[in-house]
Amino acid sequence: xxxxxxxxxxxxxxxxxxxxxxxxxxxxxxxxxxxxxxxxxxxxxxxxxxxxxxxxxxxxxxxxxxxxxxxxxxxxxxxxxxxxxxxxxxxxxxxxxxxxxxxxxxxxxxxxxxxxxxxxxxxxxxxxxxxxxxxxxxxxxxxxxxxxxxxxxxxxxxxxxxxxxxxxxxxxxxxxxxxxxxxxxxxxxxxxxxxxxxxxxxxxxxxxxxxxxxxxxxxxxxxxxxxxxxxxxxxxxxxxxxxxxxxxxxxxxxxxxxxxxxxxxxxxxxxxxxxxxxxxxxxxxxxxxxxxxxxxxxxxxxxxxxxxxxxxxxxxxxxxxxxxxxxxxxxxxxxxxxxxxxxxxxxxxxxxxxxxxxxxxxxxxxxxxxxxxxxxxxxxxxxxxxxxxxxxxxxxxxxxxxxxxxxxxxxxxxxxxxxxxxxxxxxxxxxxxxxxxxxxxxxxxxxxxxxxxxxxxxxxxxxxxxxxxxxxxxxxxxxxxxxxxxxxxxxxxxxxxxxxxxxxxxxxxxxxxxxxxxxxxxxxxxxxxxxxxxxxxxxxxxxxxxxxxxxxxxxxxxxxxxxxxxxxxxxxxxxxxxxxxxxxxxxxxxxxxxxxxxxxxxxxxxxxxxxxxxxxxxxxxxxxxxxxxxxxxxxxxxxxxxxxxxxxxxxxxxxxxxxxxxxxxxxxxxxxxxxxxxxxxxxxxxxxxxxxxxxxxxxxxxxxxx
Amino acid sequence: xxxxxxxxxxxxxxxxxxxxxxxxxxxxxxxxxxxxxxxxxxxxxxxxxxxxxxxxxxxxxxxxxxxxxxxxxxxxxxxxxxxxxxxxxxxxxxxx
Numbered sequence: 001x002x003x004x005x006x007x008x009x010x011x012x013x014x015x016x017x018x019x020x021x022x023x024x025x026x027x028x029x030x031x032x033x034x035x036x037x038x039x040x041x042x043x044x045x046x047x048x049x050x051x052x053x054x055x056x057x058x059x060x061x062x063x064x065x066x067x068x069x070x071x072x073x074x075x076x077x078x079x080x081x082x083x084x085x086x087x088x089x090x091x092x093x094x095x096x097x098x099x100x101x102x103x104x105x106x107x108x109x110x111x112x113x114x115x116x117x118x119x120x121x122x123x124x125x126x127x128x129x130x131x132x133x134x135x136x137x138x139x140x141x142x143x144x145x146x147x148x149x150x151x152x153x154x155x156x157x158x159x160x161x162x163x164x165x166x167x168x169x170x171x172x173x174x175x176x177x178x179x180x181x182x183x184x185x186x187x188x189x190x191x192x193x194x195x196x197x198x199x200x201x202x203x204x205x206x207x208x209x210x211x212x213x214x215x216x217x218x219x220x221x222x223x224x225x226x227x228x229x230x231x232x233x234x235x236x237x238x239x240x241x242x243x244x245x246x247x248x249x250x251x252x253x254x255x256x257x258x259x260x261x262x263x264x265x266x267x268x269x270x271x272x273x274x275x276x277x278x279x280x281x282x283x284x285x286x287x288x289x290x291x292x293x294x295x296x297x298x299x300x301x302x303x304x305x306x307x308x309x310x311x312x313x314x315x316x317x318x319x320x321x322x323x324x325x326x327x328x329x330x331x332x333x334x335x336x337x338x339x340x341x342x343x344x345x346x347x348x349x350x351x352x353x354x355x356x357x358x359x360x361x362x363x364x365x366x367x368x369x370x371x372x373x374x375x376x377x378x379x380x381x382x383x384x385x386x387x388x389x390x391x392x393x394x395x396x397x398x399x400x401x402x403x404x405x406x407x408x409x410x411x412x413x414x415x416x417x418x419x420x421x422x423x424x425x426x427x428x429x430x431x432x433x434x435x436x437x438x439x440x441x442x443x444x445x446x447x448x449x450x451x452x453x454x455x456x457x458x459x460x461x462x463x464x465x466x467x468x469x470x471x472x473x474x475x476x477x478x479x480x481x482x483x484x485x486x487x488x489x490x491x492x493x494x495x496x497x498x499x500x501x502x503x504x505x506x507x508x509x510x511x512x513x514x515x516x517x518x519x520x521x522x523x524x525x526x527x528x529x530x531x532x533x534x535x536x537x538x539x540x541x542x543x544x545x546x547x548x549x550x551x552x553x554x555x556x557x558x559x560x561x562x563x564x565x566x567x568x569x570x571x572x573x574x575x576x577x578x579x580x581x582x583x584x585x586x587x588x589x590x591x592x593x594x595x596x597x598x599x600x601x602x603x604x605x606x607x608x609x610x611x612x613x614x615x616x617x618x619x620x621x622x623x624x625x626x627x628x629x630x631x632x633x634x635x636x637x638x639x640x641x642x643x644x645x646x647x648x649x650x651x652x653x654x655x656x657x658x659x660x661x662x663x664x665x666x667x668x669x670x671x672x673x674x675x676x677x678x679x680x681x682x683x684x685x686x687x688x689x690x691x692x693x694x695x696x697x698x699x700x701x702x703x704x705x706x
Numbered sequence: 707x708x709x710x711x712x713x714x715x716x717x718x719x720x721x722x723x724x725x726x727x728x729x730x731x732x733x734x735x736x737x738x739x740x741x742x743x744x745x746x747x748x749x750x751x752x753x754x755x756x757x758x759x760x761x762x763x764x765x766x767x768x769x770x771x772x773x774x775x776x777x778x779x780x781x782x783x784x785x786x787x788x789x790x791x792x793x794x795x796x797x798x799x800x801x802x
Binding site for chain 2: 203211212213214215216217218219220222223407410411414475478
């Protein structure tokens with residue numbers, strides 16, 4: 001133990017106690033400061049410390065093997081050194097810490113030299129004017145007392161941090177954690193990963209979102225289109241590109257399709273906040289040392305990390321987007337086929353993809369009416385009341401046939417709508433081949449749908465008319481309602497004619513709208529509403545534009561084919577008649593010579609005919625409210641409107657007759673409106689309705705005296 | 707692809723997934739994939755007393771094959787559009 005480690009110029013005393021004392025006296029805080037710095041820096045993302053700051057193994061680091069093994073390591077001395085430094089952090093804080101460990105140790109050695117000098121040969125005591133010298137016992141006591149006195153906060157943390165055991169322990173823990181997480185990393189190369197991603201994304205890719213991804217695409221168009229269809233389609237590609245690696249559809253990936261930058265920003269921000277909260281990657285956030293930073297520092301660190309991660313995410317997304325673009329282009333070049341037949345092999349191998357998924361087992365049933373399901377059933381049968389009254393011989397078959405026809409109509413409608421969507425993309429030139437192709441396709445689809453309705457022959461032997469049967473179903477009403485947008489005027493006229501000719505047999509008119517109770521009534525009401533909202537408007541709109549001749553023709557047809565007195569109880573009939581009468585009156589006024597034209601004469605004839613057939617049964621127009629129900633304001637609105645229309649075209653004598661018949665009803669309504677039990681807005685509505693009729697006559701409800 | 711397309715529009719909505727083992731989980735639909743695997747976040751088990759082990763779970767990934775029902779809110783569904791989409795799907799699968 002004669003040589004010292006570094007340089008070995010001065011042999012310290014063999015007496016360890018004296019040595020320890022000397023070093024205690026002379027120790028600086030420099031090593032401590034270095035340790036602090038190195039600790040703070042070392043936990044920065046697990047990077048390695050720069051050479052000059054790594055002071056942990058300084059005793060052995062630069063030494064040769066020979067030096068270490070030939071000489072025994074002086075554990076005791078180094079322990080004492082450390083302890084001494086530990087015990088006196090405050091005394092020497094003002095001294096500037098030398099960075100170089102050699103320098104530091106040399107300064108120690110130097111001071112040792114200095115202190116050794118005057119104490120050479122001295123025992124446990126020495127006197128130095130500039131330093132407080134103590135006996136060994138006092139020295140020990142001092143160390144112990146300093147250890148046990150409550151130190152200041154900084155000193156305490158310094159003490160805790162500086163304890164080599166803790167440092168080493170924590171370091172090992174961290175390394176162990178990292179090792180556990182990264183033990184099985186890098187199993188797949190980057191190329192492998194890209195390969196898998198390519199396969200998965202190519203399964204999902206759709207060239208034509210309208211075909212494969214219909215619901216989602218249309219839904220987004222209808223619910224949130226800010227920039228319009230084309231841009232949505234473009235963004236669909238990006239949307240697929242931003243799907244995560246396993247082909248999932250996530251919220252973050254959805255954001256570009258909303259095509260609103262601020263929203264994308266907030267979504268990304270939220271995503272990252274969530275990720276910083278939830279995904280605690282080892283060592284990145286919340287490592288043990290950083291817990292001891294102040295709160296502000298930790299926040300800054302996290303923000304910095306979030307920023308780094310965000311840019312990481314963005315760049316990785318950009319990378320994936322490029323990747324997907326490459327895949328898309330490749331997929332476009334080579335269309336995927338559902339069946340692969342190798343050369344020379346017998347048979348096809350079916351390739352399962354998104355477009356050709358594994359089929360569930362399908363049990364084939366033989367078509368045709370071999371299955372008889374009993375009688376059509378009561379009024380509450382699904383599919384419209386009394387719709388089963390088709391062919392008396394085989395009602396079920398008729399029903400199926402009608403349903404099939406409706407589906408054909410729907411197919412046509414869908415094709416037409418798709419073509420209309422594509423129309424926007426066609427070039428404007430009329431004789432461009434694609435335009436002509438489009439026109440042909442459009443016409444074909446329309447014809448197909450139209451043929452199913454069989455509306456061209458208003459009067460057939462078959463009862464009820466196929467169109468009527470189609471309209472008996474709710475989805476038939478919807479299908480027709482959607483088809484009429486695409487029909488020509490002639491076709492609409494044919495449709496209207498057919499409906500009118502067979503008005504009686506329509507399901508909404510069958511037994512009158514007012515004969516039901518309970519659930520059946522609700523269903524009937526629903527069907528009637530559907531009819532009124534979907535089918536009637538086109539017919540009526542057509543009427544509103546038609547000439548008097550056509551109107552007369554239709555009017556005549558209506559009255560001829562239908563039992564007016566009976567059918568007039570139904571709402572659709574009332575609405576229809578009201579529109580006809582109104583239109584007639586308007587056209588009459590437009591005529592240059594009102595008295596002489598044939599059409600006007602005809603119209604007047606028709607009106608009289610109508611009036612006569614309704615005479616005596618006007619009270620039946622009104623719906624019968626079951627006793628005890630509260631009156632709803634709109635329940636007889638259509639009836640009053642009809643009466644108003646009737647009165648508007650009536651002659652004086654006819655008006656008298658009208659009043660006479662409607663008197664009771666009017667009185668009843670006015671009385672009801674004045675009834676204290678009826679809420680104010682309901683009675684007001686009732687009065688409004690009654691006034692519709694009375695005003696047409698030149699009267700008013702207030703004139704009525706009860 | 708119809709259901710995948712449908713669930714894509716439900717992303718971000720509150721749904722209740724009932725599994726084949728009778729566990730019902732309510733949560734916000736985070737993502738769905740082509741196998742109808744479902745990722746939920748902010749989950750809450752419907753009958754939480756029976757499943758205490760799920761108390762601390764906040765997100766989950768559910769394999770598509772174990773789902774029995776997915777309960778949605780009606781306002782988020784466009785039924786007419788869904789009918790159209792179903793018709794198209796039926797046509798395209800019948801064509802070959």
